[in-house]
Amino acid sequence: MDTYFAPNVQKNIESRKGKERQTTINEAYKKELREKACMTITDWMYDAAIPFNIVNYSSFKKMLDLVGQYGIGLKGPSYHEVRVPFLKKAVDSVANDYIKSCETEWAKYGCSLMADGWTDKRHMTLINFLVNSPKGSIFIKSVDASDYAKTGEKIFQLLDRFVERVGEATVVQVVTDSVSNNVLAGKLLEAKRSHLYWTPCDAHCVNLILEDIGELPDFKATLKKVMSVNTYIYVRPDMVNMLSASGCERNWSVFEQIHSKKRKQRLNDLVFVKYNRALKLWYDARDKIDLISLTDIDDSNEWLMGKMDGESDNEEDELIFEGDDLTWDVVARASGAEEPEYCTRGKTLHP
The missing domain is CATH 3.30.420 (Nucleotidyltransferase; domain 5)
Incomplete structure (x- = not known):
C-alpha cells in the first residue's frame, strides 16, 4: 500500500530544501536591496541636512508605502510641481x-x-x-x-x-x-x-x-552674567541661527x-x-x-543639538580605554590642551 499511497520522502525533502534555498536567496536579496534604498534615503537626508527624527513622522511611513505600491519607475515630483500644483x-x-x-x-x-x-x-x-x-x-x-x-x-x-x-x-x-x-x-x-x-x-x-x-537686587547680578552669554551668542550669526531653529528662542x-x-x-x-x-x-x-x-520636547535633531542620541553631554568624562579609569579630561589638563575661555566684547581678561 505504501508503494501507491506513501509520498516519495526523498523527493519531498529535496523539494523542501530547494524552496528553503530560494527563500534564503530572496531574503538576502531583499535585505541587500533594502540597505541600498535606506542608504540612498539617508544620503539625501545628509545632503539636505534634514533632521533624523523625520523618520518617525507618520507621513514618512505613508510615503514609503505608496512608493512601494507604485513599484519600479516612479518619477518624483518636479521643482515646479512641489512649488505650484501640489502646494x-x-x-x-x-x-x-x-x-x-x-x-x-x-x-x-x-x-x-x-x-x-x-x-x-x-x-x-x-x-x-x-x-x-x-x-x-x-x-x-x-x-x-x-x-x-x-x-x-x-x-x-x-x-x-x-x-x-x-x-x-x-x-x-x-x-x-x-x-x-x-x-x-x-x-x-x-x-x-x-x-x-x-x-x-x-x-x-x-x-x-x-x-x-x-530688576530685584538678588537676581540682577545673575541676569547680568546671563546677558554676557547672550552677547557672546548674538555676535555669532551661525550660533544665533542654530539656537533659533532649535527652539531656544522664537524663530x-x-x-x-x-x-x-x-x-x-x-x-x-x-x-x-x-x-x-x-x-x-x-x-x-x-x-x-x-x-x-x-x-x-523634541531634542533629537542631531543637526542642531550637536550630538547623537545616547551620547554623553560631558565628553571629557569618557574613558580613553575600556576597563581603565583614565579619562579625556585628565589628558586635557595634563597636556594643557583644554579649550580656552571665550569672552564677550564687554568683558576684559585680567592676568
Whole structure:
C-alpha cells in the first residue's frame, strides 16, 4: 500500500530544501536591496541636512508605502510641481479637511481669536492670527501690521476685520498682548461687539512679571552674567541661527520672509500648510504628550543639538580605554590642551 499511497520522502525533502534555498536567496536579496534604498534615503537626508527624527513622522511611513505600491519607475515630483500644483492641493486639503472640522466646533462651542505680534529686525510689525477652540488651534494668516500698530484705532480695525472673517457669532474672545494700543483696541472691540471679550495674553503678562523680578537686587547680578552669554551668542550669526531653529528662542524667520519676498501668496500658502499640519499633529497627539513635561520636547535633531542620541553631554568624562579609569579630561589638563575661555566684547581678561 505504501508503494501507491506513501509520498516519495526523498523527493519531498529535496523539494523542501530547494524552496528553503530560494527563500534564503530572496531574503538576502531583499535585505541587500533594502540597505541600498535606506542608504540612498539617508544620503539625501545628509545632503539636505534634514533632521533624523523625520523618520518617525507618520507621513514618512505613508510615503514609503505608496512608493512601494507604485513599484519600479516612479518619477518624483518636479521643482515646479512641489512649488505650484501640489502646494495648492495641500492648501485645499488643509482647508477642506482640518479647518472645516474646526469650524464645526466653533459653531458649537465658540472660539478665541489670537493675535501674536512682534517686531522684526527691519522694524516691521508682524502679527500672526490664529484661532483656538476645543478642537485645537489653526493658523489663519501672517499680516504686516506696520501701518496698523501706531494707534489703537488701527489695531481695532485689523482685529475687527479678522473677527468678521472668522465669524462674529463664533468668536467669543480676542487675545493679544497688553501694550497700550492693544488695550485700547480691545476696549473698542468690546464696545462694538457686546458678546465678545478682550483678554491680555498670559505669556506676555508673565514676561512682564519676570522682567520686574529681574530688576530685584538678588537676581540682577545673575541676569547680568546671563546677558554676557547672550552677547557672546548674538555676535555669532551661525550660533544665533542654530539656537533659533532649535527652539531656544522664537524663530520668526519664515514669517519675515513672507513679507520680504515678491511671491507672498506662495509663501503664505506654504506657511499655512506647514503650521496647520503641525498644529493638527500636535492636537492629535494631545493624549500622548504632556504639555507641561519638558521630557516630551523634541531634542533629537542631531543637526542642531550637536550630538547623537545616547551620547554623553560631558565628553571629557569618557574613558580613553575600556576597563581603565583614565579619562579625556585628565589628558586635557595634563597636556594643557583644554579649550580656552571665550569672552564677550564687554568683558576684559585680567592676568
